[in-house]
Amino acid sequence: MLSTLERYFEFRQLGTNWRTEILAGVTTFLTMAYIVLVNPAILSAAGVPIHAATAATCLSAAFGSLLMGIVARYPIALAPGMGLNAYFTYTVCLKMHVPWQTALGAVFISGVLFLALTAAGIRQMILRSIPHELYAAVASGIGLFIAFIGFRNAGLVVADPATLVSLGNIRNPATALAIFGLILMVALEVKKVRGSILIGVVAVTAIAWSIGLVHWTSQSIGIHDLTQTALQLDLRGALSRGLLEIVFVFFFVDLFDNLGTLVAVTKRAGLIAPDHSIPRLNRILFADAASTIFGSLSGTSTVTSYVESTAGVAAGGRSGVTAIVAGLMFLLAMAAAPFVGLVPNAATAPALILVGSMMLATITEIRWHEPLVAIPAFLTLVLIPLTYSIANGLGFGVIAWAVLHLATGNGRRQDWLLYTLAVLFALRFIYLGAS
Structure with a gap:
């Protein structure tokens, strides 16, 4: 039985073994386990029941990681995406006043669209049409967006009628504790401690509880809590409200995020083919x-795929077993659900x-000395953070890239799909301006 599995996961070709793969899977889980605490906290701001969101987070991360490991056989773990969950809550639900059930309907539609376009090969074409520098700019922009939300939630950045934003009161106990938490997490990260973010979250939570900053009532939580969110998505509402813009953003952001993670992990693991293609790409998508x-x-x-999977790869993970182990760990993590409050x-x-x-690391991939690249990337x-919208930043970047290249005579016939995307984005902005 074990020998059959070893052949399926290509242990000999990849130069790996069970011990290495299991340790790598645990390492991957530890570096991204913070999502079990952070994702429910973000979604709860949109009205999603926090205990149900926790169970859904663990279950979906387990499903995605197991599917990636078994079907695609890559050491890539999946979970609800950071940035996408912020867009879901703070832009779609809070800013646009869309009920979370309807927003889930939009996510479902985007997933079906992913699947259909993958089967048709169109998703792969879109991946090839977007310049590499814009991938890097999107990832970095999402990083700024996430950080801005973090600064606001920490009380470090507050609204100001004169200057739009201003520095908050660092003497506020919650703000001071958030600063301490950031220092602790960074220190652990510098020391290469596995699970530094999770350790920091747990440590700050313990301190907040001990000094009376947290008011919590114990409640039993389990898989049954999923009844509050499972199959509660409002497809009719998503379609009737004309939320194609939201579906568009969910689709493209996940597309770019997945590609960046895929390239990062496969490069680190040495899994890219000699012709620079990625084996079993369709299975990954x-x-x-x-x-x-x-x-x-x-x-x-x-x-979506998590770039923290590179931690497992650094620990020696090369096959889908790494992702499978991480997925099983997420199932076990569901036992911690009662403490998310x-x-x-x-x-x-x-x-x-x-x-x-951390997401700003991709900024170095942009050729800042070339205006044709630098301006669209900038x-x-x-x-993305200044308009509080991933769609706006992405749209302006694609349009600027297309317009500048065409205006300077650097347009290429093979970039027709990029120009088509630019036209679609332009029409979106015109539509929003008229509404």
């Missing part, structure tokens, strides 16, 4: 799409700030 559909049905925002903003805010800062990077 299928696992991603199916996981998003499953996540929306269980009650969480878009499920203990987690205050002071604990999750520094996690958002740190994750946001617009993408800056407008």
Whole structure:
């Protein structure tokens, strides 16, 4: 039995073994386990029951990771995406006043669209049409967006009628505790401690509880709590409200996020083919799409690949067993659900700030000395947090890239799909301006 599994997961070709794969899977889980605490906290701001959101987070992460490991056989773990959950809550639900059930319907539709376009090969074409620098700018822009939300939740950045934003009161106990949490997480990260973010969240939560900043009533939580969110998505509402813009954002952001993670993990693991292609790409995209559909049905925002999977790869993980182990760990993590009510903003805010800062690493991939590249990348990077919209930043970046290249005579016939995307984005802005 074990020998059959070893052949299926290509242990000999990849130079790995069971011990290495299991340790790598646990490492991957520890580096991304913070999502079990952070994602429910973010979704609860949109009105999603926090205990049900926790169960949905664990279940969808387990499903996605297991599917990726078994079907695609890659050491890539999945979970509800950071950035996408923030967009779901703060833009779609709170800013646009869309009920969370309807927003889940939009996520489901985007997942079905993922699946259909993957089967038709169109998703792969879109991946190839977007310049690499815009991928990097989107990732960095989302990082700034997440960090900004973290600063706001920590009380470090507050609204100001004169200057739009201003520095908050650092003498506020919750704000001071958030600062301490950020310092602790960064220190652990510098020391290469596995699970540094999770340790920081738990430590700050314990301190907040001990000094009376948290008011919590114990409540039994289990898989039965999923009844509050499972199959509660409002498809009719998503279609009748004309939420194609939201579906568009969920689709493209997940598309870019998944590609960046895929490239990062496969490069680190040495799994890219000699011709620079990625083996079993369709299976990877299928696992991603199916996981998003499953996540929306269980009650969480878009499920996507996690770049923290590179931690497992660094620990030696090379096969799908790494992802399978991480998925099983997420199932076990559901037992911690009763304690999520203990987690205050002071604990999750520094996690958002740190994750946001880590996502800025891709900024070095942008050729800042070339205006044709730098200007579209800059617009993408800056407008995502400043307009509080991933769609706006992405749209302006694609449009600027297309217009500048065409205006300077650098347009290429093979970039027709990019120009088509630019026209679609332009029509979106015209539509929003008229509404």
